[in-house]
Amino acid sequence: MVASRYETAFKLYPYEKVEAQSGAPVRHPVVIVGGGPVGLALALDLGKKGTPVLVLDDHDGAGLGSKAICFAKRTLDIAHRLGAGAPMVDKGVVWNVGRVFRGEGQLFGFDLQPEDGHRNPAFINLQQPDFERFLVDAIRAAQDAGAPIEIRGRNRVTALQTHAAHVTVDVDTPDGPYQLEADYLVACDGARSGLRDMMGLSFDGRVFEDNFLIADVRMKADFPTERWFWFEPPFKGAGQSALLHKQPDDIWRIDFQLGWDIDRAKELDKENIRARVDAMLSSQTGTVPEYELVWTSIYTFQCRRMKSFRHGPVFFAGDSAHQVSPFGARGANSGVQDAENLAWKLDLVLKGIADHQLLDTYAPEREFGADENILNSSRATDFMTPKSKISKAFRNAVLDLAGKHAFARPFVNSGRLSVPCVYDDFPLFSTDALEGPAMTRPGAPCVDAPVDDGYLLDHLRGFTVLAIGGNKPQPVTAHGIETRVVHISAPSALLAQRYLGGQDAGVYLIRPDQHVVGRWREFDAQTVQDALTTSIAKD
Amino acid sequence: MTVNLEPNIPDPDGFYDELLQAHATLSDEESDAFNARLILTLANHIGDRGVLRAAIEAAK
Numbered sequence: 001m002v003a004s005r006y007e008t009a010f011k012l013y014p015y016e017k018v019e020a021q022s023g024a025p026v027r028h029p030v031v032i033v034g035g036g037p038v039g040l041a042l043a044l045d046l047g048k049k050g051t052p053v054l055v056l057d058d059h060d061g062a063g064l065g066s067k068a069i070c071f072a073k074r075t076l077d078i079a080h081r082l083g084a085g086a087p088m089v090d091k092g093v094v095w096n097v098g099r100v101f102r103g104e105g106q107l108f109g110f111d112l113q114p115e116d117g118h119r120n121p122a123f124i125n126l127q128q129p130d131f132e133r134f135l136v137d138a139i140r141a142a143q144d145a146g147a148p149i150e151i152r153g154r155n156r157v158t159a160l161q162t163h164a165a166h167v168t169v170d171v172d173t174p175d176g177p178y179q180l181e182a183d184y185l186v187a188c189d190g191a192r193s194g195l196r197d198m199m200g201l202s203f204d205g206r207v208f209e210d211n212f213l214i215a216d217v218r219m220k221a222d223f224p225t226e227r228w229f230w231f232e233p234p235f236k237g238a239g240q241s242a243l244l245h246k247q248p249d250d251i252w253r254i255d256f257q258l259g260w261d262i263d264r265a266k267e268l269d270k271e272n273i274r275a276r277v278d279a280m281l282s283s284q285t286g287t288v289p290e291y292e293l294v295w296t297s298i299y300t301f302q303c304r305r306m307k308s309f310r311h312g313p314v315f316f317a318g319d320s321a322h323q324v325s326p327f328g329a330r331g332a333n334s335g336v337q338d339a340e341n342l343a344w345k346l347d348l349v350l351k352g353i354a355d356h357q358l359l360d361t362y363a364p365e366r367e368f369g370a371d372e373n374i375l376n377s378s379r380a381t382d383f384m385t386p387k388s389k390i391s392k393a394f395r396n397a398v399l400d401l402a403g404k405h406a407f408a409r410p411f412v413n414s415g416r417l418s419v420p421c422v423y424d425d426f427p428l429f430s431t432d433a434l435e436g437p438a439m440t441r442p443g444a445p446c447v448d449a450p451v452d453d454g455y456l457l458d459h460l461r462g463f464t465v466l467a468i469g470g471n472k473p474q475p476v477t478a479h480g481i482e483t484r485v486v487h488i489s490a491p492s493a494l495l496a497q498r499y500l501g502g503q504d505a506g507v508y509l510i511r512p513d514q515h516v517v518g519r520w521r522e523f524d525a526q527t528v529q530d531a532l533t534t535s536i537a538k539d
Numbered sequence: 540m541t542v543n544l545e546p547n548i549p550d551p552d553g554f555y556d557e558l559l560q561a562h563a564t565l566s567d568e569e570s571d572a573f574n575a576r577l578i579l580t581l582a583n584h585i586g587d588r589g590v591l592r593a594a595i596e597a598a599k
Contacts (some may be wrong), residue, residue: 376552379556382559388563389567389570390562390565390570391559394555394559401598406546407544407545407546407547409546410546410551411551411552411555413552
């Protein structure tokens with residue numbers, strides 16, 4: 001029996017009985033538990049590299065309802081590398097104009113003009129079920145091309161036993177239980193991670209005493225594609241802040257911050273919700289457009305993380321490892337970065353190219369990323385819900401000034417958009433010998449830029465030596481890794497600005513997750529080879 | 540010289556956090572006193588009476 005824990009939006013991987021359910025347990029190199037954005041991205045990345053991977057999910061498709069809705073550029077860049085990005089960007093909503101209101105009046109508006117020379121926009125709004133669907137489509141295409149990926153729907157992990165170098169897993173299915181084994185198991189099973197509980201691991205942090213009411217409404221009316229955010233909204237019962245922004249398929253996401261002491265049943269009453277939504281939608285136009293409520297829920301949020309993202313052969317990635325408030329869209333986006341960080345490391349270790357020490361670097365790098373995300377999302381939350389008299393006084397001073405003076409606007413914080421962390425001073429990276437722009441320093445994820453036939457990121461696959469200006473370098477080989485060489489003799493102005501700064505030429509070593517390992521003024525085979533050795537945690 | 544009313548602080552979120560952290564353990568009365576000391580310290584750094592007068596106006 002596998003009881004349903006939630007409704008699904010649509011089926012993506014229906015249950016099918018497989019031979020492995022009878023007979024002795026089969027050993028898999030990598031088993032991923034959870035077929036959400038993180039588990040699917042990891043499976044796709046590993047499978048495309050040729051490393052066999054099995055995904056177990058206790059449902060047979062994408063969970064219904066409001067989950068992640070904002071996918072940032074880095075996530076889209078990763079999805080593009082995995083062959084899933086284009087349909088996401090096609091379907092996703094791109095918005096540039098935002099307005100910040102306080103009470104009846106507008107404090108200020110902004111226009112996020114897209115930055116030139118990137119394939120992907122800064123972010124898109126897209127419902128999580130669609131994000132998962134596009135990843136599964138890419139997995140199906142990869143499977144057809146021979147990628148060793150298997151997804152088993154309605155396979156629920158009920159117990160696990162960790163041994164020194166493998167894990168035994170008990171799985172329940174509609175046809176009864178079976179056992180399997182894994183060299184490595186990755187828990188991508190969400191904030192309420194069953195695996196974390198089974199292993200008795202804690203998940204500590206801060207619970208914010210606040211409730212947010214979400215209403216997704218379908219509205220065919222002509223309504224501006226803008227993000228509207230209110231501090232102290234003037235509508236009756238709207239709470240302390242309110243947010244309106246657009247998703248695909250004529251859906252608008254509305255959030256109301258209701259405070260801590262609320263009557264949940266009363267707040268979820270359709271009439272009450274409609275009264276608030278009517279007031280919000282008519283606030284700028286005077287008329288209530290026609291709309292239908294398609295989804296409502298109340299959520300509270302936490303900022304917390306596991307002390308360690310790795311326990312022997314078990315890795316935690318995404319919300320199972322760290323949870324943030326939704327402001328700034330740092331949940332699913334950071335989870336996809338976890339997946340990308342782990343994929344190439346598992347791949348190299350399982351192929352015997354790197355030693356197992358490389359896997360020790362996953363947790364510290366991603367714990368650092370999680371701390372940065374928790375810090376940013378806590379700051380946004382503290383601004384939106386000041387916890388003391390003095391923090392409220394400063395918050396209101398910022399809002400008072402922001403209407404009149406531009407200097408106060410950068411302090412207004414309703415969530416800072418998710419950007420990936422830079423692994424400054426981490427051991428796999430070299431010191432900056434180019435002294436180029438800060439945005440592309442060692443540890444940073446490569447920034448996109450135009451090149452002759454498209455975009456730079458398309459050229460960065462596996463380990464890449466990128467030479468800009470200067471002579472074409474020789475390929476560097478170490479420990480069975482042959483680097484790809486990309487030589488751009490005449491860089492575009494934007495490429496030079498982002499990668500050279502004031503220098504005439506530069507050489508970059510870039511690892512498979514497109515983070516810069518090291519950079520130099522000129523190519524020296526031994527130096528690059530040493531950096532490559534360090535980057536896979538070899539001595 | 541005129542008072543600068545354009546954004547001028549790098550890492551505004553970091554500064555804002557640091558400012559509030561400085562108040563974190565203070566009572567309301569202590570916070571008011573701290574703010575007064577901070578304003579006087581910053582005013583001394585600015586020095587220019589015209590700028591200070593313009594800042595007083597801008598904050599009204």
